Amino acid sequence: MMIKKIIDEIKSLSVGYYILAVIAAAGMSVAAYRLYAGLGATTNLSKAFPWGIWISFDLSTVAFSGGAFTLAALVYVFHLHDLHPAVRPTVLAGLIGYSSVLLILFMDLGRWDRFYHFLIYPNLNSALFEVSWCIMLYSTILVYELSPALLENSRWSGLIKVVEKWTIPMVIAGVTLSTLHQSSLGTLFVVMSPRVHPLWYSMLLPVFFLISSLAAGLAMVVGGATLSYWIFKRTLPENIVAELGWFIPWILGVYLVLKLGELEITDELHLLFTSGVYSALFITELIIGVVIPIVLFSIKRLRHSRVASLVGALFVLGGVVLNRFNTSWFTIKPVAGQTYAPSWMEVAILIGVAATAVLAYSLIAHYFPLFEETVRVKRQSKVRRELAHTGD
Amino acid sequence: MSSTTITRREFLKIAGASLGALAVGQMLPIKVAEAARRAGMLDINGNGYIPTMCEMCVWRCGVRAKVKDGRVVKLEGNPEHPHSLGHLCARGQSGLMNTYDPDRVLTPLIRVGQRGEGKFREASWEEALDLAASKMQEIKDKYGPEAMVFSSTHNLSQVQFENLLNAYGSPNYGTQRSLCFNAMIVANQMTYGLEEPFRNYDGLKYLILTGRNLMEAISTSETSILSHAIDKGLKVVYIDPRFTKTAAKATDWCAIRPGTDLAFHLALLNVIISEDRYNHDFVEKYTVGFDQLAAEVENYTPEWAAPITDIKADVIRRIAREFSDAAPYAMAHNGWRTSNFENSFQTQRAIACLNALVGNWGIHLLPAAAEGAGLGAPPQPPYPRASAMRLDGVPWKYPLVPFKLGVFQELRDAIIAEQPYKAHGWFIARQNPVQSLPDRNKTLAAMSKMDFIAVVDIFLNDTAWFADVVLPEASYLERYDPLNVVGDLAFIRQPVIQPQGEAKSALWIYKELGKRLGLEDYFQYIDEEDYLRQQLAPLGMTLEEVRQKGYARLSGGSDEVEFTWNTPSGKVELFSGTLDNAGFNALPTWEEPPRPSAGKFYLLTGKVGRHTQFGTQNNQLLRKYQDEPRLWMNPVSAKALGLQDNDLVKVTSAVGEVNIQLWVTQAIRSDCVYLTPGYGHLSKGLTTGYGVGASDSVLHVTFTDPISGSQALTQTFVSVTAA
Amino acid sequence: MSETTSNENDYGFLIDASRCIDCRACLVACSVQNETPMETTRIWIKETGVTGQFPDLERYSAPYHCMHCEDPSCLSACTVGALQKGENGIVTYDQDRCIGCRYCMYACPFQVPNYEWKQQLPLIVKCDMCISRLGEGESEPACAATCPTDAIIFGRKSEMLAEAHRRIEENPGKYIDHVYGEHENGGTATFYVSPAPFEDLGFPSAGEMSPAYSNRLVTHGTPTVAGAVAVGLSSIYLTIKHHEEAMEALKNGSTHEADNAADEETQVAAQEAA
Numbered sequence A: 001m002m003i004k005k006i007i008d009e010i011k012s013l014s015v016g017y018y019i020l021a022v023i024a025a026a027g028m029s030v031a032a033y034r035l036y037a038g039l040g041a042t043t044n045l046s047k048a049f050p051w052g053i054w055i056s057f058d059l060s061t062v063a064f065s066g067g068a069f070t071l072a073a074l075v076y077v078f079h080l081h082d083l084h085p086a087v088r089p090t091v092l093a094g095l096i097g098y099s100s101v102l103l104i105l106f107m108d109l110g111r112w113d114r115f116y117h118f119l120i121y122p123n124l125n126s127a128l129f130e131v132s133w134c135i136m137l138y139s140t141i142l143v144y145e146l147s148p149a150l151l152e153n154s155r156w157s158g159l160i161k162v163v164e165k166w167t168i169p170m171v172i173a174g175v176t177l178s179t180l181h182q183s184s185l186g187t188l189f190v191v192m193s194p195r196v197h198p199l200w201y202s203m204l205l206p207v208f209f210l211i212s213s214l215a216a217g218l219a220m221v222v223g224g225a226t227l228s229y230w231i232f233k234r235t236l237p238e239n240i241v242a243e244l245g246w247f248i249p250w251i252l253g254v255y256l257v258l259k260l261g262e263l264e265i266t267d268e269l270h271l272l273f274t275s276g277v278y279s280a281l282f283i284t285e286l287i288i289g290v291v292i293p294i295v296l297f298s299i300k301r302l303r304h305s306r307v308a309s310l311v312g313a314l315f316v317l318g319g320v321v322l323n324r325f326n327t328s329w330f331t332i333k334p335v336a337g338q339t340y341a342p343s344w345m346e347v348a349i350l351i352g353v354a355a356t357a358v359l360a361y362s363l364i365a366h367y368f369p370l371f372e373e374t375v376r377v378k379r380q381s382k383v384r385r386e387l388a389h390t391g392d
Numbered sequence B: 001m002s003s004t005t006i007t008r009r010e011f012l013k014i015a016g017a018s019l020g021a022l023a024v025g026q027m028l029p030i031k032v033a034e035a036a037r038r039a040g041m042l043d044i045n046g047n048g049y050i051p052t053m054c055e056m057c058v059w060r061c062g063v064r065a066k067v068k069d070g071r072v073v074k075l076e077g078n079p080e081h082p083h084s085l086g087h088l089c090a091r092g093q094s095g096l097m098n099t100y101d102p103d104r105v106l107t108p109l110i111r112v113g114q115r116g117e118g119k120f121r122e123a124s125w126e127e128a129l130d131l132a133a134s135k136m137q138e139i140k141d142k143y144g145p146e147a148m149v150f151s152s153t154h155n156l157s158q159v160q161f162e163n164l165l166n167a168y169g170s171p172n173y174g175t176q177r178s179l180c181f182n183a184m185i186v187a188n189q190m191t192y193g194l195e196e197p198f199r200n201y202d203g204l205k206y207l208i209l210t211g212r213n214l215m216e217a218i219s220t221s222e223t224s225i226l227s228h229a230i231d232k233g234l235k236v237v238y239i240d241p242r243f244t245k246t247a248a249k250a251t252d253w254c255a256i257r258p259g260t261d262l263a264f265h266l267a268l269l270n271v272i273i274s275e276d277r278y279n280h281d282f283v284e285k286y287t288v289g290f291d292q293l294a295a296e297v298e299n300y301t302p303e304w305a306a307p308i309t310d311i312k313a314d315v316i317r318r319i320a321r322e323f324s325d326a327a328p329y330a331m332a333h334n335g336w337r338t339s340n341f342e343n344s345f346q347t348q349r350a351i352a353c354l355n356a357l358v359g360n361w362g363i364h365l366l367p368a369a370a371e372g373a374g375l376g377a378p379p380q381p382p383y384p385r386a387s388a389m390r391l392d393g394v395p396w397k398y399p400l401v402p403f404k405l406g407v408f409q410e411l412r413d414a415i416i417a418e419q420p421y422k423a424h425g426w427f428i429a430r431q432n433p434v435q436s437l438p439d440r441n442k443t444l445a446a447m448s449k450m451d452f453i454a455v456v457d458i459f460l461n462d463t464a465w466f467a468d469v470v471l472p473e474a475s476y477l478e479r480y481d482p483l484n485v486v487g488d489l490a491f492i493r494q495p496v497i498q499p500q501g502e503a504k505s506a507l508w509i510y511k512e513l514g515k516r517l518g519l520e521d522y523f524q525y526i527d528e529e530d531y532l533r534q535q536l537a538p539l540g541m542t543l544e545e546v547r548q549k550g551y552a553r554l555s556g557g558s559d560e561v562e563f564t565w566n567t568p569s570g571k572v573e574l575f576s577g578t579l580d581n582a583g584f585n586a587l588p589t590w591e592e593p594p595r596p597s598a599g600k601f602y603l604l605t606g607k608v609g610r611h612t613q614f615g616t617q618n619n620q621l622l623r624k625y626q627d628e629p630r631l632w633m634n635p636v637s638a639k640a641l642g643l644q645d646n647d648l649v650k651v652t653s654a655v656g657e658v659n660i661q662l663w664v665t666q667a668i669r670s671d672c673v674y675l676t677p678g679y680g681h682l683s684k685g686l687t688t689g690y691g692v693g694a695s696d697s698v699l700h701v702t703f704t705d706p707i708s709g710s711q712a713l714t715q716t717f718v719s720v721t722a723a
Numbered sequence C: 001m002s003e004t005t006s007n008e009n010d011y012g013f014l015i016d017a018s019r020c021i022d023c024r025a026c027l028v029a030c031s032v033q034n035e036t037p038m039e040t041t042r043i044w045i046k047e048t049g050v051t052g053q054f055p056d057l058e059r060y061s062a063p064y065h066c067m068h069c070e071d072p073s074c075l076s077a078c079t080v081g082a083l084q085k086g087e088n089g090i091v092t093y094d095q096d097r098c099i100g101c102r103y104c105m106y107a108c109p110f111q112v113p114n115y116e117w118k119q120q121l122p123l124i125v126k127c128d129m130c131i132s133r134l135g136e137g138e139s140e141p142a143c144a145a146t147c148p149t150d151a152i153i154f155g156r157k158s159e160m161l162a163e164a165h166r167r168i169e170e171n172p173g174k175y176i177d178h179v180y181g182e183h184e185n186g187g188t189a190t191f192y193v194s195p196a197p198f199e200d201l202g203f204p205s206a207g208e209m210s211p212a213y214s215n216r217l218v219t220h221g222t223p224t225v226a227g228a229v230a231v232g233l234s235s236i237y238l239t240i241k242h243h244e245e246a247m248e249a250l251k252n253g254s255t256h257e258a259d260n261a262a263d264e265e266t267q268v269a270a271q272e273a274a
């Protein structure tokens, strides 16, 4: 009976799910093979390029998932309760993003059988150690933040109260952890100074990574609102999106000033024009991810347009992706003519993980009250509104 | 390629596999660990060091083998051995993998398919030895003992190999010598009455190396000593058409035209004599024929030599002056393989004369200790007289070539020609003539003439691939060999691990074969240890002492250098009456070597540091990145031919062709190409080595110097085209 | 400031490119000693190749392996502390800890750590100065012991450095006037002298300060930053909350309830921040 019910349920799902499931299964089979056969047999990684597309993917995905902590901070810490409806979808996106990152990191570990070693063998000097812990703890917090949605219609719904009681401290811990690992991902490259191109290398890399993840986080919320409006016919109040967009030029402005300022101070500004392909990559990255969005989001009319703000958000995200790929792959100093391009298996695993992520998101969205406004909107005070509008 | 490469885990596994040996015949397998423990070399757990000797090449460095749990885990250079001075070269370090190579032949093999098909079945020693002995007996009975050819390359059990062939009664014996150093040995004999003097570098100030590529064709101690001497300021003139790693360390590199080393040395003699720069004292007291030499070299001025050699006259003159200024602390190295042209014998003679003129005898050239002097040997009856002519033309075609050296390539050609008679069987031990003789196709043709071929080796080398019976020898880390004398010390090679599989020492194999051939009386030793005890008997040392110490000290041996030589005159013969009587030039005389016609190149060969000849290419520890050998060519020539680096090219000589990738490099004259020997294996029994590179032996044309019987490899000319 | 632990018992190497003949004995010796196949050795040869125009040619080579830095970048990077600086200045690798993240490979400015790519469960391969061999009473690591030309020598670090300078001073014109490894990456225990420029040999130019130092500056700042962020966030939260509640109270005329709620949450946030 039960089984039949499940089968019927599966049959009722639309074809998109099937396609996703097939891609995901294919990718996961390759992943299983990768775990069995080892890195050399499945990837194009080498001594000269020990990290590849997976790490670049992880860096980008973590930055995107910054949406979750940015939003949580805005809603819970800064009391922008109007944004509350976006919390669940964004937190879920974050959780799934981080899960993908964890999955890919697992793929990337030569000794995946010892993944837990970072729990028992600390190296407090290691940025990667810090990142590992933060991501682990933060994922737990995301689960926590998401748990009301999961518990809501179940017989455990009584627990929601308990969960909510601790929401604020958890959010604060989560935002703190995010700040740490978003920046620590930049710190990763601090010790790699001989390999990272000077245009990207800086002692301030952690700061750059943090700031850009904030921008990416906001862009995710802004873009996500528009997308969910189109796809799920749900959205945030339009003016709130515009209000969020208002922050973007400021954040990116600080970023731009810091980046160029740092180059000026370390006397490397000339590299901007003398490094050939690297110059082009650097300038593209800044134009796409920084300059264009600054312009778009500075114009009030565009901020209030769904299409324009989506486009702006995509530019921000594109810039961040390019930045992460540049830092971790494209501009890594090659060794004696060696280059790196991912193997088909590396790509297939990524696609598989991405498909799994989308599938998981869709299914959860399908079965759980992701967009139901169930949480009490607490105090709708004028004060907060005033606060939220001070920017305009 | 990767699938056949041993990984870290497999490395341990293979090194751990120690297969039990089975007793055959009288000799019991040596319980190595147990004996070593009793001798105090290993501790109670079977860990410790055992002194022995390397045999990855003929230099035989002293080794301390580290043993752990009955496995050999590391080889160290023995600081007490004058050939290693505590170091080992790459090949010596890789010796472990020679022993633990997964391609080792560990049981006797009998051919089942067509010859050369590589199909064998495993057999017991009884069966394999019975088969070999019956075939050899059959040939002897039917065609006489001379129908059986024996060949082997210099090794420690060679005395017993020679014992076998002499007892059997065959005069036909092929060794590597005519492929290697006949020119040097015969020239030394004609000049000094000895084979090869010992070279002393202490205090040496000036050295001329003629194609002696000591930094790549490594003899650990000599390489090491040379390196330190250079550091202390030794001036080195290096003569080679190729910029080798020795050239890179030399003070002067002369990119000589191949085959004209004689002209260069004659010009040195000319300057030293005409400018009165020679050691009068030595020349007067200890040499004969100075005046004739002076007259002969009168016209060989540097200006005469310059266009021949492509070395500038003033450079030659400067070298002659520097060389004689440094005298007597100057030496012209006689090299081993300075036998690249038919005139190389004369080059060697000129080198010998040059040393005499600066009077470095007793300082840098010393008489070498006689092999085996002072050691005992098992008793044996006299050998039967071999009445048949030798197939290799000694002495009827090569009157001055010593019996011991022979002319191997001529022997092979006689097999094909079936002249003066037909040979029917070939017994080959520790040698790879399919690769080491010039013109591989000819060698294969000679083998195809045989009714029976037996090979003693540790791998299915290219020669064993064509054998009817393969007799697996224990590797040098698994067996005893007769003692090896260096100076006044006799060093021991002893097993450091138990032989794997069924492998047996050569001493055992020859004795067992002899027994089956009814030659038991020639092999009067019970086993290997008994053989060594008989060798040690006159010294009053026990085998146990020697095993522990690694060597025995021979009595006698005065430090005084003799100033008489084993020549007819008792002096150093600048003019050689022997040569004169035989109708050859009694003085080093210019002989114009052939030159390649337009568009052709001299084909150079020469060793590389990480390999020995044709026998180590399967060693996984010696194979690494970018090891595929390529054909060296100067950019000028490459450009003229429209070829580029890494192009696949076809190299064609008068006798064969190979395809190989090109390496365009400044490091070679534009009229030469160079190919590393030892690749292009035919045997699929070499899973690491097979399929790599091409064989230069396919290309080499067989030329023989009529005086010394040396082959002349650089006399092969090739054309190169895009493949 | 930097965590350098150089002391007089430290071991070191001196490698002389004028002596090396690229024979690879050191590579094979290391492979056998440490049971690593040639594909993934702990030591390689760097070489200039043949340089110059025929017939004025030159060619130099030198082996290279872990430099045993004073302030190793790899050590800073390693997620699980598998790389450690042990006695005698040896930078060791604990293969039982390693998770195979390969961060050390990127962190090392000399690109030393090697990886067993072909293995199913690969490990890092890195020179450890043959620490186990030295422990067994051998006086030198395998590579130095076997080198036929003594191009690699081993001993006390201070002596090696002194010898390097001696060679340069006593042979004017023979060597480049630079002891590679003396200051590179904050100082190492492997010193090179060479007649050819080190760039030509393929040695990376490394700064005089180890990036491990910058890395520490950042990572050690982390707890402080974390604390500051948590406290900052809590304060913002509380400030706004109080503000809101005050407004609410004004509106409702009753502050009692809100005060209590605020107090509760203040405590929780404060605990969390701590």
Ligand SMILES: Nc1nc2c(c(=O)[nH]1)N[C@H]1C(S)=C(S)[C@@H](COP(=O)(O)OP(=O)(O)OC[C@H]3O[C@@H](n4cnc5c(=O)[nH]c(N)nc54)[C@H](O)[C@@H]3O)O[C@H]1N2
Residues within 6 Å of the ligand: B057, B058, B180, B181, B210, B211, B212, B213, B214, B216, B217, B218, B219, B239, B240, B241, B242, B244, B256, B257, B258, B259, B260, B261, B335, B336, B337, B338, B340, B341, B604, B605, B606, B607, B608, B609, B610, B611, B612, B613, B714
């Ligand atoms: N690593 C290693 N070491 C070895 C061996 C080995 O196989 N591997 N083998 C050992 C043995 S058996 C021997 S005989 C020795 C041999 O050692 P070497 O005497 O050094 O002989 P090769 O390496 O055969 O050749 C040396 C050089 O001769 C050059 N050459 C060719 N033609 C001419 C010419 O006409 N004139 C001049 N001047 N040079 C010419 C070649 O370019 C080559 O560089 O090495 C011993 N040591």
Ligand SMILES: Nc1nc2c(c(=O)[nH]1)N[C@H]1C(S)=C(S)[C@@H](COP(=O)(O)OP(=O)(O)OC[C@H]3O[C@@H](n4cnc5c(=O)[nH]c(N)nc54)[C@H](O)[C@@H]3O)O[C@H]1N2
Residues within 6 Å of the ligand: B055, B153, B176, B179, B180, B181, B337, B429, B430, B431, B432, B433, B435, B436, B437, B438, B456, B457, B458, B459, B461, B473, B474, B475, B476, B605, B606, B607, B612, B613, B614, B615, B677, B696, B697, B700, B713
């Ligand atoms: N083209 C070309 N030809 C050359 C030369 C060259 O440079 N180029 N060099 C010439 C010179 S100098 C020489 S000396 C000759 C050498 O010529 P060879 O002596 O014919 O050649 P090697 O490769 O030394 O052959 C040694 C054989 O011994 C085997 N072997 C190794 N260890 C053992 C063992 O413990 N027991 C037994 N029974 N067998 C063992 C190896 O597998 C190998 O097959 O070649 C000459 N020919």
Ligand code: SF4
Residues within 6 Å of the ligand: B054, B055, B056, B057, B058, B059, B060, B061, B083, B087, B088, B089, B090, B091, B092, B093, B218, B219, B220
């Ligand atoms: S020179 Fe090398 S291969 Fe030859 S005996 Fe010595 S260590 Fe062994």
Ligand code: SF4
Residues within 6 Å of the ligand: C019, C020, C021, C022, C023, C024, C025, C026, C027, C045, C062, C063, C146, C147, C148, C149, C150, C151, C152
């Ligand atoms: S062993 Fe010595 S000479 Fe040979 S490659 Fe190594 S450092 Fe150079």
Ligand code: SF4
Residues within 6 Å of the ligand: C065, C066, C067, C068, C069, C072, C073, C074, C075, C091, C107, C108, C109, C110, C111, C112, C113, C126
């Ligand atoms: S050379 Fe590289 S691997 Fe060795 S200690 Fe320094 S940073 Fe670490």
Ligand code: SF4
Residues within 6 Å of the ligand: C077, C078, C079, C080, C081, C082, C083, C097, C098, C099, C100, C101, C102, C103, C104, C105, C124
């Ligand atoms: S690969 Fe191993 S040794 Fe290297 S950083 Fe990662 S855990 Fe540490």
Ligand code: SF4
Residues within 6 Å of the ligand: C029, C030, C031, C033, C034, C042, C043, C065, C066, C126, C127, C128, C129, C130, C131, C141, C142, C143, C144
């Ligand atoms: S010191 Fe030991 S581990 Fe390091 S390279 Fe030398 S032999 Fe290898």
Ligand SMILES: [Mo]
Residues within 6 Å of the ligand: B176, B179, B180, B181, B336, B337
């Ligand atoms: Mo030879």
